[in-house]
Amino acid sequence: MKAVKRKTKSGKTSSVKRRAQKVSSSTVTRLSKYYRTLNDLMQQGIEHISSEELAKIEGFTSAQVRKDLSFFGSFGRRGLGYNTSELRNRIATIMGLNRSWNVAIVGAGNIGSALVDYAEFRAHGFNIRALFDNDNTKVGTTVKSLIVQPVDALEEGLKRDRIDIVILAIPASAAQAMADRLALTSVRGILNFAPKRLHVPSAMVVRQENTAMELEALSYFILNQKRRPEDAVS
Amino acid sequence: MKAVKRKTKSGKTSSVKRRAQKVSSSTVTRLSKYYRTLNDLMQQGIEHISSEELAKIEGFTSAQVRKDLSFFGSFGRRGLGYNTSELRNRIATIMGLNRSWNVAIVGAGNIGSALVDYAEFRAHGFNIRALFDNDNTKVGTTVKSLIVQPVDALEEGLKRDRIDIVILAIPASAAQAMADRLALTSVRGILNFAPKRLHVPSAMVVRQENTAMELEALSYFILNQKRRPEDAVS
DNA sequence: ATGTGTGAATCGCTTCACAGCT
DNA sequence: AGCTGTGAAGCGATTCACACAT
Numbered sequence: 342m343k344a345v346k347r348k349t350k351s352g353k354t355s356s357v358k359r360r361a362q363k364v365s366s367s368t369v370t371r372l373s374k375y376y377r378t379l380n381d382l383m384q385q386g387i388e389h390i391s392s393e394e395l396a397k398i399e400g401f402t403s404a405q406v407r408k409d410l411s412f413f414g415s416f417g418r419r420g421l422g423y424n425t426s427e428l429r430n431r432i433a434t435i436m437g438l439n440r441s442w443n444v445a446i447v448g449a450g451n452i453g454s455a456l457v458d459y460a461e462f463r464a465h466g467f468n469i470r471a472l473f474d475n476d477n478t479k480v481g482t483t484v485k486s487l488i489v490q491p492v493d494a495l496e497e498g499l500k501r502d503r504i505d506i507v508i509l510a511i512p513a514s515a516a517q518a519m520a521d522r523l524a525l526t527s528v529r530g531i532l533n534f535a536p537k538r539l540h541v542p543s544a545m546v547v548r549q550e551n552t553a554m555e556l557e558a559l560s561y562f563i564l565n566q567k568r569r570p571e572d573a574v575s
Numbered sequence: 576m577k578a579v580k581r582k583t584k585s586g587k588t589s590s591v592k593r594r595a596q597k598v599s600s601s602t603v604t605r606l607s608k609y610y611r612t613l614n615d616l617m618q619q620g621i622e623h624i625s626s627e628e629l630a631k632i633e634g635f636t637s638a639q640v641r642k643d644l645s646f647f648g649s650f651g652r653r654g655l656g657y658n659t660s661e662l663r664n665r666i667a668t669i670m671g672l673n674r675s676w677n678v679a680i681v682g683a684g685n686i687g688s689a690l691v692d693y694a695e696f697r698a699h700g701f702n703i704r705a706l707f708d709n710d711n712t713k714v715g716t717t718v719k720s721l722i723v724q725p726v727d728a729l730e731e732g733l734k735r736d737r738i739d740i741v742i743l744a745i746p747a748s749a750a751q752a753m754a755d756r757l758a759l760t761s762v763r764g765i766l767n768f769a770p771k772r773l774h775v776p777s778a779m780v781v782r783q784e785n786t787a788m789e790l791e792a793l794s795y796f797i798l799n800q801k802r803r804p805e806d807a808v809s
Numbered sequence: 810a811t812g813t814g815t816g817a818a819t820c821g822c823t824t825c826a827c828a829g830c831t
Numbered sequence: 832a833g834c835t836g837t838g839a840a841g842c843g844a845t846t847c848a849c850a851c852a853t
Contacts, residue, residue: 363821364799365821365822366792367822367823368822369791369792369795369796370788370792373785373788373791373792374772374788377770377788391833391834391835392834392835393834398772399772400772401823402823402824402825403834403835404824404826404837405822405824407834407835407836407837408822408823408837410835410836411835411836411837415835415836416835417834417836418830418831418834418835419830419831419833419834419836420830420831420832420833420834420835421831421833421834421835422834422835423835435795436794436795436798437794437795437797437798438791438794442790442794444790451688451689451693452689452693454685454689455685455686455689456786457685458685459685459686459786459787461770461786461787462787462790465787465790465791466794467787467790467794505797506790506793506794529797530793530794530796531793532786532789532790532793536611536695538608538632538633538634546796546800548789548790548792548793548796550784550786550789551607552690552693552695552766552784553693553695553696553701554604554607554608555766555782555784556676556696556699556701556740556766556782557607557610557672557699558603558604558782559740559764559765559766559780559782560670560671560672560700560701560740560764561603561606561669561670561671562603562764562780562782563671563739563740563763563764563780564670564671565598566778566780597843599843599844601844601845602844625811625813626812626813627812635845636845636846636847637812637813638815638846638847638848639844639845639846641812641813641814641815642814642815642845642846644813645814645815649813649814650813651812651813651814652812652813652852652853653811653812653813653814653851653852653853654811654812654813654852654853655811655812655813655853656812656813657813
């Protein structure tokens with residue numbers, strides 16, 4: 342265990358979370374899976390779990406689990422494993438899931454509308470506060486308790502609701518222009534459903550969601566029965 | 576160029592596509608991006624492109640582009656680059672996008688319903704033929720030209736429409752049981768929107784789509800401004 | 810002269826294996 | 832004895848760099 346020990350003013354030492362150095366995207370998405378699984382385990386009343394057991398549920402190796410966690414500190418007890426709810430909370434803190442995020446959706450089409458009341462979001466601190474569209478026939482209508490606002494009022498609305506994250510559910514042809522517009526606001530992250538790479542300033546984070554691409558990958562792997570690790574049977 | 580030359584009965588040699596050996600998931604998703612971009616380029620009337628230019632659009636390196644393609648053959652001309660429409664067609668063949676796939680959606684909730692007429696699907700050979708739900712109040716209703724069928728009639732329906740791929744848009748708690756049921760049919764692939772790992776026989780392929788997980792990753796990267804390659808600005 | 814195709818080198822993620830804590 | 836935490840080894844993916852085709 343290498344967590345930094347630091348003298349407090351009172352002279353006591355306290356365990357300080359190691360500065361996460363170079364954490365890969367893969368590690369982050371695995372943390373997200375551990376978090377979800379730990380929630381399930383808690384609901385089942387399971388209070389303890391070893392890296393071996395957790396790995397088995399996810400389909401990873403136990404070393405992978407321990408290595409992932411080791412980037413952020415040491416949360417287990419040798420000989421005992423991890424406390425389910427403690428580990429859950431630690432991961433929530435690492436990932437910023439114990440705070441709440443204000444999210445807006447731009448694009449009130451099929452996808453945008455479907456995400457407005459997606460339960461999985463609210464449950465983990467992502468609150469959909471606003472929905473925008475540039476189609477005047479949609480503006481003013483209600484989608485699951487949210488009133489569709491005109492894109493003209495975007496900047497104003499983002500500020501009013503203190504939006505942190507925007508979900509882009511608009512056509513690919515309009516995505517970059519919208520990203521440029523968002524870059525001038527206080528929005529910090531974009532989840533982009535348009536199948537188009539976005540160029541954003543380095544202060545912003547983009548994640549890409551591309552359902553058609555997943556279907557295409559399915560098509561390839563069905564035709565080329567090369568088992569990839571993530572497709573493996575338990 | 577190492578494509579195998581094989582004598583035909585008539586004595587002529589024909590270029591035979593190399594058997595794709597160990598193609599990673601990353602390569603396949605990149606192919607999908609090239610394919611999309613090449614479609615755009617064709618529409619813009621651009622007939623030629625170099626690996627360097629293509630890489631710049633995607634945010635990869637030119638060596639990456641050439642290496643990805645080299646798994647399947649050699650499609651360019653030294654000194655000249657690639658013919659846009661030829662490369663597009665080659666990739667379509669590799670990925671199975673020049674045939675058509677019959678797709679069913681199980682779960683007529685927000686996500687399932689939103690995907691019924693997702694234009695990006697039909698454009699590339701994925702035809703949504705059927706929509707199932709176990710909620711009797713939904714069965715018989717029409718969602719964008721499809722009539723919701725009861726899950727009781729699943730197997731029958733899958734056979735009638737010769738479904739190859741199923742999109743699972745049902746709660747996590749029901750996902751594994753449904754996957755087990757699909758394993759007994761002729762369905763070859765599942766695109767799973769439930770945030771739960773599916774165990775399937777090795778003859779089936781699963782791809783996972785998890786929007787909440789993407790938001791969680793956004794959360795992490797916003798809080799830890801470590802630039803990952805995929806977030807880089809052009 | 811230009812830009813592909815590809816072995817070789819490099820990089821980074823995963824797994825091994827074991828010291829050390831409980 | 833049991834299981835974590837982690838340097839080191841292993842391995843797969845990316846990048847380099849150049850011979851070769853046009």
